[in-house]
Amino acid sequence: MPDKLKSPVKAALVVIGDEILSGRTKDANAATLALWLNEQGVRLDEVRVVPDVTERIIAAVNECRSRFRYVFTTGGIGPTHDDITADAIAKAFDVPLIDHPEAVRLLKAHYPKGEFTEARRRMARIPEGGTLIDNPISVAPGFQLDNVYVLAGVPLIMKAMLESLRHSLDGGAPMRSASLTVPMPESALAGDLGRIADAAKDVQIGSYPYYREGRVGLHVVVRSTDEKRIEQVIEDIKSVVSRFGVTPVDDPREG
Amino acid sequence: MPDKLKSPVKAALVVIGDEILSGRTKDANAATLALWLNEQGVRLDEVRVVPDVTERIIAAVNECRSRFRYVFTTGGIGPTHDDITADAIAKAFDVPLIDHPEAVRLLKAHYPKGEFTEARRRMARIPEGGTLIDNPISVAPGFQLDNVYVLAGVPLIMKAMLESLRHSLDGGAPMRSASLTVPMPESALAGDLGRIADAAKDVQIGSYPYYREGRVGLHVVVRSTDEKRIEQVIEDIKSVVSRFGVTPVDDPREG
Structure with a gap:
């Protein structure tokens, strides 16, 4: 087995x-990132949601960047007073925040003459040493600094930024999965x-048990980098389930 | 101003x-907990998603329980081999995991005679000193140990468990909020x-900017424990927005 597996x-x-x-908004970016990372052969292994408070962002990013090969952040890179991510990342790395010449050029070209205001110029502030991440939707770029990737929080823009990073990560084998819906109580199958x-x-x-319209059941998910092993184990589970006189249903494959 | 504010x-x-x-499932429990906690006068201040790995659960719970007044966990309390939360919490507190007599009684009464299997008995294992949290949906209880509340991961059951905890937390004033939809680019209003x-x-x-059907705009959310201050600030924002010839729309109030 190669090391990377x-x-x-x-x-x-x-x-x-x-x-x-x-509680105002449900996060959608974690699932998007998880699925995208898996295509790059990288596992999402922790998510932290922290408030828009500089010290909390610094602490979370610094802990995560020392523990994980890659760290992604979402949110807080817009033009308003509550957009403090770039400042926090600069402090986390102890580097100055500079007006990135290419970001300034992109934003200046995007807005009509005279409308590249002070607030809009904020979006060109990138920690020194940062590389821009393309934003095909609304121009204002994300950035990468060392192993930290700073993305927008708006799901549409976050997704577009990920696309521009495709094939740039150093990943292993993607995780595959298959799952069955089994219409019987989880506790009856547990042993x-x-x-x-x-x-x-x-x-x-x-x-993963479910309760729907008064019916109970479970989804059994089998994950591995090895497609053949997944199939074997799924077959084992089907054969056990069938002994209960229950018919398991293959769930649609996600990838 | 009282201290608790x-x-x-x-x-x-x-x-x-x-x-x-x-990426298989989008978490719905964080938003449920956030809104419920706010009704109890408690702020959700951090979320961590960790894998189903004992050491990771222990580390996250131990760090959070020393830093926050309350810690909630969701997931991993069912009857199957991957349900390791009770074991992990017992290790985090360095106490033994015991068959809780009341949990045994509840589960035994729930299943038909002879069907209270070994796997089902797993759901009665609670760290010593833990207090049961009622589960009106599927019987198997959650539990509370010190400032840690261990809930089911299935959203329906998690919600029901929270209801049984209503009025039991020691909270302050609930946060109120109001928000406006402003159909103009965020960067134009930023200054x-x-x-x-x-x-x-x-x-x-x-x-919070949005992009919908090719239109851009933003939601401005004002939060405070003081309803009157919220109204004042919302009026200030409306008056600034109207100078752009744009009409802001009050969003439906959440609570």
Whole structure:
């Protein structure tokens, strides 16, 4: 087994998110990032949501960048007073925040003459040493500094920024998965599922119960970088389930 | 101003969530908890999503329980092999995991005679000293140990468990908020909004741009425990916006 399969490349996401912590908005970026990273052979291994407070952003980013190969942040890079991410990242790295010449040029070209205001110029402030991340939607760029990637919080822009980073990460084998819907109580299958999991320690088997319209059931998700092992374990689970007189249903494959 | 308004009571959420980190599922529990906590006068101040790995759960819970007044966890308390939260919490507190007599009684009564299997008995394992949290949906209880509240991951059950905790937390004044939809580019309003924010440091003003069907705009959210201050600041913002010939729209109030 190649080394890179043994120790997957891991990433963390720091969500700068007063609006998530207040309950006003449900985060959608973590799932987007998780799926995209997996295509690059990188596992999302931790998410932290912190308030829009400089010290909290610095602490989360500094801890994560020392522990994970890649760190992504979302949110707080717009033109308003509450957009403090670039300042916080500069402080986290102890480098000055500068007007990035290319960012200034892009933004100046985007706005009509005379409308490149002080507030808009804020969006060209990048920590020294940072590389711009293209924003095809609304011009104002994200940036990369060392292993930290600073993205917009608006899901549409965040996605577009990720696309511009495609193939630039140093990943391993992507994780594959398959899942079954099993219309029986999770606790009735738990013993058998545990035995299958014990015998298949090279794959991850997750069990997620659901309650829908008064019916109970579970999704069993099998994850591995090895497609063949997934199929074998799925077959084992199907054969156990069928002994209960229950028919498991293959869920649509995600990738 | 009473002390409790000056330093709000804060909570953290630890999501035990391989299924969130894989991108398979979008977390819905953070928003539910945030809104519910706010009704109790408690602010959700950090969220961490960690994998279903004992050491990671222990580390996150131990750090959060020393830093926050309350810690909630979601996920990993079912009957299957991947449900390791109770074990991890017991290790985090360095106490044994015991068969809780009341949990055993509840579960035994719930299942037909002879069907209270070994796997189902797992759900009665609670760290010593823990108090049960009622689960009116599927019986298997959550538990509270010191300032840590261990809840189910299934959103329906998680919500029901929160209801059974209503009025049991020691909170301050709930945060109120109002928001406006402003159909103009965020960067055009940024300067004025910054000046209003500078003059109103006792409230939080958040600016969240949107892109919908090719139109840009922003939501301005004003948060405070003081309803009157919210109204004053909202009026200030409306008057600035109207100078651009734009009509802001009051968003529906959440609470």
